[in-house]
Amino acid sequence: MGERNVARATDRYERKREDILDAATVILNQLGVKGLTLSVAAAAVGLSTTSVTYYFKRKDDLAAACLMRGVDWLAHLAESAQAISDPAERLALVFDLHLERLRLTATGQAPPLPVLSDIRALNQPRRGEVFAAYMKAFRRMRQIFDAPELAWLTRGRRTARTHMLLEQIFWSASWLPKYDPEDYPRIRERMCDILLNGLAVPGAEWAPKLPPMSELAPGEGLEMSRDAFLRAATRLINTHGYKGASVDRISAELNVTKGSFYHHNEAKDDLVVTCFERSFEVMRRVQRLAMARDGDQWSKLSSAAAALAEYQLSDYGPLLRSSALSALPEPIRKEMGQDFNRVSDRFASMISDGIAEGSIRPVDPFIAAQMLAATLNAGAELAFWVPGVRQKAAPAVFVRPMLMGVFKP
Secondary structure (H helix, E strand, O other), X not given: OXXXXXXXXXXXXXXXXXXXXXXXXXXXXXXXXXXXXXXXXXXXXXXXXHHHHOOOOOHHHHHHXXXXXXXXXXXXXXXXXXXXXXXXXXXHHHHHHHHHHHHHHHOOOOOOOOOHHHHHHOOOOHHHHHHHHHHHHHHHHHHHHOOHHHOOOOHHHHHHHHHHHHHHHHHXXXXXXXXOHHHHHHHHXXXXXXXHHOOEOOOOOOOOOOOOHHHOOOOXXXXXXXXXXXXXXXXXXXXXHHHHOOHHHHHHHHOOOHHHHHHHOOOHHHHHHXXXXXXXXXXXXXXXXXXXXXXXXXXXXXXXXXHHHHHHHOOOOOOOOHHHHHXXXXXXXXXXXXXXXXXXXXXXXXXXXXXXXXXXXXOXXXXXXXXXXXXXXXXHHHHHHOOOOOHHHHHHHXXXXXXXXXXXX
């Protein structure tokens, strides 16, 4: 009798813990680690804050447990793929399983998966624990490329392509809600087609024409000092997250006082918005320059993508990662998200024009543009994943696989 009572108590404990994690994951995805508190999570499940501390003593314990759900899911995807010998079939299974999980979430049949971009916002030791688990899952996912016919791929190129594939998984959660869940299987087929076959028509060459990086960088004359602030802030936010990129750290990076910081920026939220606006302007400038060039749409699109890949690793870069959106208040986040979508939609127009003229394969322009935008967004972290990668090599290492086929040279 006593053992049955203990089992029932354990079951109740686990069910309530899962309920808390379900609610906390929704909050985490909306507000980031910064906005997830024990009191907010408690209110979401009708408990007192004291009751929640019975399951999670600290905010970071709760946030880490939410994020580990996502890491465990990635490990499951990678493990499932390992049972298949053909790389293309491995990739198809990963996306099949993931989009089916997102479909179940959208229809209320499965709990939400967490956005993993906010791992860096955790405090130690939880940040180190979650990141170590993520790296283990990443290495397992990289085994998609373990096949005799892919022996020509160096370790660095496999790592870069794995980073790109995972970004497609992460970013899809932001644009899939535009579709009905019943369409997810069709979308999975289109995503896999793009990843396997790229956007270029057979026989197309990879010969992007890049403008000088100085033509892409905003800021001139007296504004250069302000632009230096924005470059430093962008690098630090990408590396340490919104929370980790403190005013003190940004000022120290530039060897200036906090007073100088506030001379250029009224508040930290304002700084993040300005960093986003700077990044959007760079992307628009690249698009305008590419569209004004002679040549077909494939040449223009590949040139724009290559230029942005190089820009990420140049002295003028990087662009601000979209993960910083979660730290902004909802109205501002929505506005910045709309700006990002406008940039992506311009890529969709270029792709559509290329399909019409025959220089780009018949693909779904919206899906292809979102996948390209995700790739370019992830390029900000390429140097972390592939240490020593050169600026000039970035387009071939990271963007070409998405545009010409992830298993192609």
